[in-house]
Amino acid sequence: MKVQPAWTFPTGTGKRGALAVLLGLTTVLGACSKSSDLDDDTPAPAKSSSTGGGDSIQAIAKERGLSPDDITAALKTYTPSGTHDPYIMFASGGHSGQVFAIGVPSMRILRSIGVFTPEPWQGWGYPVEKDIISAGDSDTTPLTWGDSHHPAISQTNAEYDGQFLFINDKANARVAVIDLKDWMTKQIVKNPIILNDHGGTMVTPNTDYIIEGGQYGAPLGWSYASIDDYQKSYRGAVTFWKFDRAKGRIDVDQSFAMELPPYGQDLFMSGRLVSDGWVFGNSFNTEMATGGDLEGKPPMEAGASQRDMDYMHIINLKAAEADFKAGKFEKMKGFPVIRLTTAIQDGLLYFAPEPKSPHGVDVSPKGEFIVASGKLDPHVTVYSFAKIQQAIKDKKSTPDVFGVPVLDYDSIKEAQVEVGLGPLHTQFDDKGYAYTSLFLDSMVARWTLGGNYSSLHPEGPWKVVTKIPVQYNVGHICIPGGDTAKPDGKYLVSLNKWSIDRFFPTGPLLPQNLQLIDISQGGDKMQILYDLPMGIGEPHYAQMISADKLKPYTVYPEIGWDVNSGKVDPDAALPGKERIERRDGAVHVYMTAVRSHFRPDQVVVNKGDKVVWHITNVERTQDATHGFAISGYNINLSIEPGRAETFTFVADRSGVFPFYCTEFCSALHLEMAGYLLVKP
Numbered sequence: 001m002k003v004q005p006a007w008t009f010p011t012g013t014g015k016r017g018a019l020a021v022l023l024g025l026t027t028v029l030g031a032c033s034k035s036s037d038l039d040d041d042t043p044a045p046a047k048s049s050s051t052g053g054g055d056s057i058q059a060i061a062k063e064r065g066l067s068p069d070d071i072t073a074a075l076k077t078y079t080p081s082g083t084h085d086p087y088i089m090f091a092s093g094g095h096s097g098q099v100f101a102i103g104v105p106s107m108r109i110l111r112s113i114g115v116f117t118p119e120p121w122q123g124w125g126y127p128v129e130k131d132i133i134s135a136g137d138s139d140t141t142p143l144t145w146g147d148s149h150h151p152a153i154s155q156t157n158a159e160y161d162g163q164f165l166f167i168n169d170k171a172n173a174r175v176a177v178i179d180l181k182d183w184m185t186k187q188i189v190k191n192p193i194i195l196n197d198h199g200g201t202m203v204t205p206n207t208d209y210i211i212e213g214g215q216y217g218a219p220l221g222w223s224y225a226s227i228d229d230y231q232k233s234y235r236g237a238v239t240f241w242k243f244d245r246a247k248g249r250i251d252v253d254q255s256f257a258m259e260l261p262p263y264g265q266d267l268f269m270s271g272r273l274v275s276d277g278w279v280f281g282n283s284f285n286t287e288m289a290t291g292g293d294l295e296g297k298p299p300m301e302a303g304a305s306q307r308d309m310d311y312m313h314i315i316n317l318k319a320a321e322a323d324f325k326a327g328k329f330e331k332m333k334g335f336p337v338i339r340l341t342t343a344i345q346d347g348l349l350y351f352a353p354e355p356k357s358p359h360g361v362d363v364s365p366k367g368e369f370i371v372a373s374g375k376l377d378p379h380v381t382v383y384s385f386a387k388i389q390q391a392i393k394d395k396k397s398t399p400d401v402f403g404v405p406v407l408d409y410d411s412i413k414e415a416q417v418e419v420g421l422g423p424l425h426t427q428f429d430d431k432g433y434a435y436t437s438l439f440l441d442s443m444v445a446r447w448t449l450g451g452n453y454s455s456l457h458p459e460g461p462w463k464v465v466t467k468i469p470v471q472y473n474v475g476h477i478c479i480p481g482g483d484t485a486k487p488d489g490k491y492l493v494s495l496n497k498w499s500i501d502r503f504f505p506t507g508p509l510l511p512q513n514l515q516l517i518d519i520s521q522g523g524d525k526m527q528i529l530y531d532l533p534m535g536i537g538e539p540h541y542a543q544m545i546s547a548d549k550l551k552p553y554t555v556y557p558e559i560g561w562d563v564n565s566g567k568v569d570p571d572a573a574l575p576g577k578e579r580i581e582r583r584d585g586a587v588h589v590y591m592t593a594v595r596s597h598f599r600p601d602q603v604v605v606n607k608g609d610k611v612v613w614h615i616t617n618v619e620r621t622q623d624a625t626h627g628f629a630i631s632g633y634n635i636n637l638s639i640e641p642g643r644a645e646t647f648t649f650v651a652d653r654s655g656v657f658p659f660y661c662t663e664f665c666s667a668l669h670l671e672m673a674g675y676l677l678v679k680p
């Protein structure tokens with residue numbers, strides 16, 4: 001095993017020589033070969049580009065202090081103006097509650113997608129689509145933020161199909177559906193029985209189900225029970241949301257949950273190919289610690305880290321679905337829940353011991369291995385799906401305190417690989433390597449898979465091949481196609497939690513650091529290419545897809561398009577039919593927007609009128625988006641070409657309210673305005 005410091009040259013002078021010839025860089029490489037340039041790993045601020053030294057590559061590199069590694073990294077990531085990235089990465093937005101789309105390898109942020117939180121640029125929730133956000137409110141409190149964690153791209157036959165994206169809100173146990181035709185959120189569901197989640201969203205290989213695992217044990221259905229009754233009254237749960245692909249929505253009526261012991265369920269992952277129909281999750285508090293530090297009990301995290309083993313959950317989803325369809329559930333807050341006793345009796349749930357406070361659980365591309373990482377154990381543990389099935393068949397298990405069969409560890413374990421300190425998440429490439437993030441070591445370890453992948457490796461199976469330092473404290477890692485049967489091994493993005501010295505300090509709150517790593521070569525070669533500061537929320541996870549699998553609209557298909565129904569709104573405002581009419585106790589405004597005017601540009605109502613405002617952008621030109629804002633009424637829309645929107649408000653304040661276009665759309669953009677006059 002070779003540890004590769006971040007600052008070493010690619011090995012071999014042949015490559016350097018070739019690069020130098022390619023670029024005519026003999027001077028630069030000569031200058032940078034001085035050991036003082038190479039051995040100093042303290043980051044120096046890049047100098048501003050040369051003004052005096054001319055525009056030659058040599059002069060620029062010398063002036064900016066760029067090493068040959070820097071130059072190869074720049075060449076591998078630089079994406080000239082007008083060219084597009086081959087990969088698109090969807091990263092969760094963490095506390096922002098949104099999703100971010102990032103081009104790879106340029107690492108250019110392409111857009112945010114409003115999900116759980118109002119997002120002003122796209123008018124998300126002001127007030128358009130407010131209903132979608134509020135559909136996910138808890139029953140008494142409107143929720144105005146989310147903690148988005150795990151995006152999942154829809155799959156067909158265990159490959160990303162680029163049609164939909166799902167994302168969970170850890171803070172409030174919500175799941176959202178984003179349509180990748182227009183990159184807009186179409187639905188948010190609030191889990192009726194749990195208040196927070198974590199192990200979501202992961203999808204089954206044909207996106208039949210979106211998996212949402214809970215996290216912190218609590219009485220199901222948001223009810224109260226004394227914490228002294230933790231084992232008796234607190235529970236975990238996993239929910240299987242049925243996805244209706246034709247409708248592009250979760251079908252709540254065909255969705256169900258399964259009651260689990262209160263073990264702090266963490267991540268879940270669907271099986272695929274050989275393990276299709278099964279779901280794997282883990283847990284980190286089989287101690288059932290509840291804290292109580294002021295009363296002299298062990299603090300929460302210490303109490304939850306006492307045992308050597310926690311439990312990986314092994315769920316037979318096909319059998320659970322059959323039980324649900326056979327009515328073998330109880331309703332809780334109107335939602336079907338398969339009780340723990342049924343799950344045990346019917347063989348829906350098994351446990352596998354897994355070392356020390358596990359976090360990630362990941363399934364190998366062909367579905368035959370399940371990899372779990374114990375945060376407090378330097379190993380990843382690899383389980384064989386075939387051995388798990390055999391142990392279930394042979395009844396090689398002993399029950400836990402709830403009666404769930406715990407499979408015999410040695411019978412189902414395939415391998416343990418000592419990867420380093422703080423292993424969290426594992427991804428796979430197309431060359432039979434697995435990659436595990438090491439939070440405490442601040443490294444990513446590359447190791448070899450065994451089984452059918454063994455022939456790919458001269459190094460032998462289950463061996464760490466190399467590690468690359470990352471800056472710093474990596475959480476998830478992301479490889480294109482990383483959660484599918486066909487991963488692509490070109491890039492890996494390391495989603496680092498700490499950035500410390502990487503960027504100019506932005507006050508005490510620093511951005512996270514997403515680092516792009518070249519993994520296209522095997523063996524011990526990996527190279528950091530780019531650092532992307534994320535100053536807009538903490539991405540936990542990301543999924544990356546080949547850009548050619550995405551087929552987004554460039555403009556909405558027809559004028560008057562209702563983005564929620566996915567067809568023309570029969571009541572849309574249309575060109576030539578603009579008007580203001582009073583009917584059904586409301587003032588209806590039918591307005592069109594086109595460069596550079598709103599028609600009508602004066603709207604007069606009386607104080608107290610209910611106003612129903614229909615507005616359509618009648619443009620057919622790509623990117624001819626108009627915004628629409630009414631001062632004083634908190635109204636703010638983004639209307640892309642073809643889109644029709646309707647919003648309703650009560651004109652409860654009299655006065656003169658200018659409205660205007662908020663996108664600088666044309667030379668007369670500032671003039672694209674009008675007046676709402678509310679008569680006293």
Ligand code: CUK
Pocket residue numbers: 149150198267359424425475476540541
């Ligand atoms: S979690 Cu954040 S580093 Cu929510 Cu998937 Cu592991």
Ligand code: CUA
Pocket residue numbers: 594595596625626627661662663664665666669670672
């Ligand atoms: Cu339309 Cu600015």
